[in-house]
Amino acid sequence: xxxxxxxxxxxxxxxxxxxxxxxxxxxxxxxxxxxxxxxxxxxxxxxxxxxxxxxxxxxxxxxxxxxxxxxxxxxxxxxxxxxxxxxxxxxxxxxxxxxxxxxxxxxxxxxxxxxxxx
Numbered sequence: 001x002x003x004x005x006x007x008x009x010x011x012x013x014x015x016x017x018x019x020x021x022x023x024x025x026x027x028x029x030x031x032x033x034x035x036x037x038x039x040x041x042x043x044x045x046x047x048x049x050x051x052x053x054x055x056x057x058x059x060x061x062x063x064x065x066x067x068x069x070x071x072x073x074x075x076x077x078x079x080x081x082x083x084x085x086x087x088x089x090x091x092x093x094x095x096x097x098x099x100x101x102x103x104x105x106x107x108x109x110x111x112x113x114x115x116x117x118x
Contacts (some may be wrong), residue, residue: 004066015068017041028052031078033069041065044073051081054088065093 020032029046045052051073056065070078070091081097081107083089093118097105 015064017065017068017072019072029067029075031073033065033072042069043103046073046076046078049077049079051078054091067095070095074107078107080104 006095011050016036017033018036020034022030022032024030024045027048031046032040033035033042033044033046034040035061040057042056042065051070054069054073056068056069073097081092083092093103095107097107100107
């Protein structure tokens with residue numbers, strides 16, 4: 001596995017998360033999200049413009065971390081994903097993704113805050 005120099009970016013100010021990015025095989029970007037105190041709360045993956053798994057530690061769920069991670073992955077160029085669970089579906093709906101006939105979710109480029117489903 002290849003690693004890029006670490007890049008940190010604050011995701012949402014009220015959560016104070018830092019993202020550390022490393023490169024995986026085939027251009028996959030792996031991100032680890034942690035608090036200012038260094039506690040890892042979750043991870044995410046970006047493959048080109050496709051958002052991969054978003055995982056939040058079970059003890060840290062329902063606190064806004066999944067939303068913060070998703071927003072950061074969108075800011076890094078993520079435009080589509082496959083939401084497999086009902087929980088992930090609700091998360092991406094809240095962020096303005098729409099579902100296409102092939103069951104892939106996409107961000108609306110002109111209205112990212114609007115919730116629509118095809």
